[in-house]
Amino acid sequence: MTQACPRLRRGVVTATAAGILVVPLAGGTATAGPPVRPGAVTATPSPGLSPTGVRRLTPDVTRQIDQAVLRVMRQAGVPGVTVGLWTPDQGQHVKSFGVADRSTGRKMSPELYMRIGSETKTFTVTALLRLVDRHKVGLDDPVGKYVAGVPNGDRITLRQLAGMRSGLFDYTTDAGFRKALSSDPRRAFTPRQLLSHAFKHPVLFPPGRRFDYSNTNLILLGLVVEKAGGWPLADYLRNRVLRPAGLDQTFFPAGAQFPRPHAQGYTNQTANGEVRDAADWNPSWAWAAGAMVSNLDDLRVWARTVATGVLPDGTRLISPASQKQRLTTLPTSIPGAGYGLGIFEVRGWIGHNGSLPGYESLTVYLPSARTTLVVLLNSDTDHKGTEPSTLLGEAVTKIVTPGHVFDLPARAAAR
Template identity: 70%
Template sequence: MTHPSTRLRSGVVAALTTALLAVPAAGGAAGSLPPAAPAVEQPSPSPSGDEVRELTPAVRRQLDAAVQRVMREANVPGVTVGVWTPDRGAYVKSFGVADRNTGRAMTPNLSMRIGSETKTFTVTALLELVDQGRIGLDDTIGQYVEGVPNGDRITLRQLAGMRSGLFNYSEDEGFFKALTSDPYRPFTPRQLLDYAFRHPVLFQPGEKFSYCNTNLILLGLVVERISGRSLADYINDTILDPAGLDHTLFPTGSEFPTPHAQGYTDQTATGRVEDAADWNPSWGWAAGAMISRLGDLRVWARTVATGQLPNGDRLISPALQKERLTTPSTPIPGSGYGLGIFDVQGWIGHNGSLPGYESLTVHLPSVQATLVVVLNTDIDHRGQEPSTLFGNAITKIISPDHVFDLPAQPAAR
């Protein structure tokens, strides 16, 4: 059986570790769910394209059936799905429960932990500093953080593109034991790096792709050093406020805005399923600690894929955005990973996983279509993350020429 620590990746490409996205997997199956609450549909303006199907009543029924099928098969308590296109309609709907104990229904307005989608914000913060001329992507990490193995050779670009060769701290046995023995404890960035740096490098910088949360911890420290501010404050003031993401935050502890969904995980010391809503996400920090809502993620999907704010201003310069979206291939066919962002069959964005929660936020620029999925479990189904199963099932219906497909692969140990 795969050791739980191989999934403690706080999101994306967890399968991309030489796969794409997530957190620890200790075995154990979710208990039986209470009767599903009725689906809750929220009317939404339809924010173009020949490559996505028109969201007719018949297509909506297909989406309902596909989402409910994945829920049953993967034993997902609750999920909310949003699909938006400029001229072919929109679909926003919640299914199941946000709280198994009370039967409270899942709804589109709930705050959710978004795991590795945090990486898109941290790398955006880094790119803003590059745009300002305060740092360079080809600077080495050793110029900013001491004690990094190969620090005089690993560049900021290689860190953001998951090609550093550093060991992923969330794969360390000692880290897994520390986290699961007390999931409410805080971790500092330096403590996280210590878990990584006790291991030899996996390969030389730039040699290949390997998904690694350690990279983002280092980039978070760079942002703090150059900006002179905490990462949370910098992201809030230079990204969240300009983008109008009023329900997105970088928590400094275990705070979780209400209303939020409870989150169910088997990433525990015993492997039993527990509610992780109040666990401290500091272990994910710049790699996976953030919180958001469906509506904000809809806005962010387009913003991060285009570098353009909703008001038309640029968040990232066109030249740097082009560099960001240069996505060398990964071990997964049809996918590439750029600077803190991936491209899977044309869908640009990121997925995320933290104990109890998973998410998927992607944009299809060719037709300006956006897909967001948020759910309240991170328990795999036959080696697949539920968020990927939903993304695959939905895109098979709405964009059959652009099917989101991230087959699970063994995580690096």
């Protein structure tokens, strides 16, 4: 019997999703796209690259984008997709495809709320860095200073948690957790319950030894934010991150709360493998690692903010020093990708992906071209081992930024 497969870990930009992407800069970026995988989407070559390597969004180019998106949707069986692409000099393109609700035929549209899975990690780590800037915590503090009972808690630093180098077991891969979630996906979990599934396993390696994407790390950072910030995580995010950034359509929900209008989300991560609508499933199991809700407009703003630390009005959300720490990346097990503090860098694109039952997302920013890409879809079903959000990101960037093709092999992130 197939069990539900929580896939926050694959979100290496929300990344697993509950996954993207995504991004450390110190590791360097590629100047050319990766080899085309068998069956991957290819784009018709088009002239007219700008000096920054972005193709002008002419009617012909946007037509190519639309055709590529529809091709991926057919191949991967995705019901609905919204794509937003913004460049300062080459134009913008925002369009929805397919349906938000299979039962009614309601169309997908840009204003719909979506679950964003592991993109939540970028918000949780931003909250942590805000506390660093206020001298409430230090990145090299041991997590045991704030949370009791953590294996190696006197040695694992907050930096190692945010950079996925703690060595702690990922609770989402624990058989007991999977059974509990698949048997009742609407049940509520507490952070301590999630940690209990992780802490019954031995640590995988000494702190700092290597990269290993683990949602356990972000659950701990959420508790650190609560301890040092003095508020519940949802309140701290709202008051110290979302409001300053002007993100009034982004939420850390209480339980299964889901603002309307939202898209229904379709998943085969069920006990028997049947496709189900997961819109009312409770994302508390993902908490600080993947429970948040947002929409296209807010994610467009967030893409640049999280990649630069700068708000739309030119003021800073994060100090230059903390932003530099965020974007200092170390090697990962994922070809072509680096990971900083709760963020990926893939072929020059910075951000995160997300994957939660029924939903996937990708929010990335290309600093060299000041270009933003946001992809939102209402399915998390892989196509030949690759997440559909990655296929869509690859399809669009092959056309628009052929020197920076977003290619994130999801399975490479898994143990």
